[in-house]
Amino acid sequence: MSEVNLGDAPFTMTIDGKRVEARPGEMVLAAAKRAGIAIPTLCEHKAVESFGSCRLCMVEVTKAAWKGWKGLMTACLYPAAPDLIIETQSERVLHVRRNVLDLLLARCPDSTLIQRLAAEHGVQQTSFSVREQPDLCILCGLCVRICESAATSAISTVKRGHHREIGTPWGGPPPACIGCLACAHVCPTGHITFEEHGATRAIWGRSFELQRCAECGAPLPITVEQASFLVERQALDASYFSRCESCQRRATAQTFGRLARWQKLGLTQEPDARQEGGKR
Amino acid sequence: MILRLVVKPQECIGCRACEMACAFTHGKDGQPAASRCQTMTVGKDEYVPMMCLQCDHAACVQSCPVSAITMNPATRTVLVDHERCIRCMACVVACPFGNMHFDPSRTLIHKCDLCAGCGDYPRCAMFCPTKCLTVERVTESSPA
Numbered sequence A: 001m002s003e004v005n006l007g008d009a010p011f012t013m014t015i016d017g018k019r020v021e022a023r024p025g026e027m028v029l030a031a032a033k034r035a036g037i038a039i040p041t042l043c044e045h046k047a048v049e050s051f052g053s054c055r056l057c058m059v060e061v062t063k064a065a066w067k068g069w070k071g072l073m074t075a076c077l078y079p080a081a082p083d084l085i086i087e088t089q090s091e092r093v094l095h096v097r098r099n100v101l102d103l104l105l106a107r108c109p110d111s112t113l114i115q116r117l118a119a120e121h122g123v124q125q126t127s128f129s130v131r132e133q134p135d136l137c138i139l140c141g142l143c144v145r146i147c148e149s150a151a152t153s154a155i156s157t158v159k160r161g162h163h164r165e166i167g168t169p170w171g172g173p174p175p176a177c178i179g180c181l182a183c184a185h186v187c188p189t190g191h192i193t194f195e196e197h198g199a200t201r202a203i204w205g206r207s208f209e210l211q212r213c214a215e216c217g218a219p220l221p222i223t224v225e226q227a228s229f230l231v232e233r234q235a236l237d238a239s240y241f242s243r244c245e246s247c248q249r250r251a252t253a254q255t256f257g258r259l260a261r262w263q264k265l266g267l268t269q270e271p272d273a274r275q276e277g278g279k280r
Numbered sequence B: 001m002i003l004r005l006v007v008k009p010q011e012c013i014g015c016r017a018c019e020m021a022c023a024f025t026h027g028k029d030g031q032p033a034a035s036r037c038q039t040m041t042v043g044k045d046e047y048v049p050m051m052c053l054q055c056d057h058a059a060c061v062q063s064c065p066v067s068a069i070t071m072n073p074a075t076r077t078v079l080v081d082h083e084r085c086i087r088c089m090a091c092v093v094a095c096p097f098g099n100m101h102f103d104p105s106r107t108l109i110h111k112c113d114l115c116a117g118c119g120d121y122p123r124c125a126m127f128c129p130t131k132c133l134t135v136e137r138v139t140e141s142s143p144a
């Protein structure tokens, strides 16, 4: 934390009575994971900074110097530090986790992931009243953060209070969306759905044409909009996103095959490529 | 220690032992889709086993919008961090050799990692009956 300069050297701390190594700048969750200590998470994803919205990763944090005081913190947001003592399975932690899952189950009774996590913690049924017309969204906001950092901020949380949901500008097809499907792939509960038929992909009420292979015309697994986005964002030539996997592989194999043919004939150097091409 | 997988297509007899070895190493039941190595037929009795070339300035690395693909500096192997990957498929399209694959059944990008974490020694080379696939040990000082 800010008052101590941790430098770059790894240090140790205690998790569930075990000495584990942690690195400066990383969170308790990362250190625990490396040590093989499982902490349940829903909203954490390595591609974005932790956000602490699902509250499932709560752990108890203390230090010897804290004279018995223990705090409940989200492991995904609590920085690892020397001499921290973390408990991931204490009665208090399990109690909080059960509460979180109880609430999530009331919100998303149909989510198989939430059902499974809840059951693992002994919550078979929610003790709250189930939301009317429930969907699978736990409002963790991971989709929004991924879209913001890896794509175009096409979606966000909309409305307030009970009506809060993940949505698009004015509820219409999002103009900034490039159809990359990252939101759908990272969503822990599978709330965001998409469809793909032939060379079209539909998500968020929009329909996208897939980029086609310049050689064989087969649809590529990215949309036309996504290809131009990647060209600009990653500062690459458009040719990077213009051919399908099998055409690329075939062309490479043919080049290698040609080289091998000449090697078999005892030639160390490939004869003039133009001549070769002319003969074919 | 850097391991380098050397491919000599002129030695390939098209037996696909490498594909099987790869599929059984990286897939649960040796599903062909799990193989990161594909033997291509390029002519009569001419075959080329194709897998990641572990490029220095790899197109996959450059195309990934979340920097999920990196080269391990110690082993010189290009690796995908599946926990960071957002499955946008940019790398699959960007690889100029067609050596980045997507496994739809497990929704995972996969590529040849020279068996990192699976014995750390290319299994395909162990099973290749000819001298087509061999492994060279390169010391840091020798030119890449």
Ligand code: SF4
Binding pocket: A136, A137, A138, A139, A140, A141, A142, A143, A144, A166, A186, A187, A188, A189, A190, A191, A192
């Ligand atoms: S749609 Fe999925 S990722 Fe987005 S907030 Fe809801 S649960 Fe989280």
Ligand code: FES
Binding pocket: A040, A041, A042, A043, A044, A051, A052, A053, A054, A055, A056, A057, A058, A074, A075, A076, A077
């Ligand atoms: S994973 Fe830490 S709050 Fe969601």
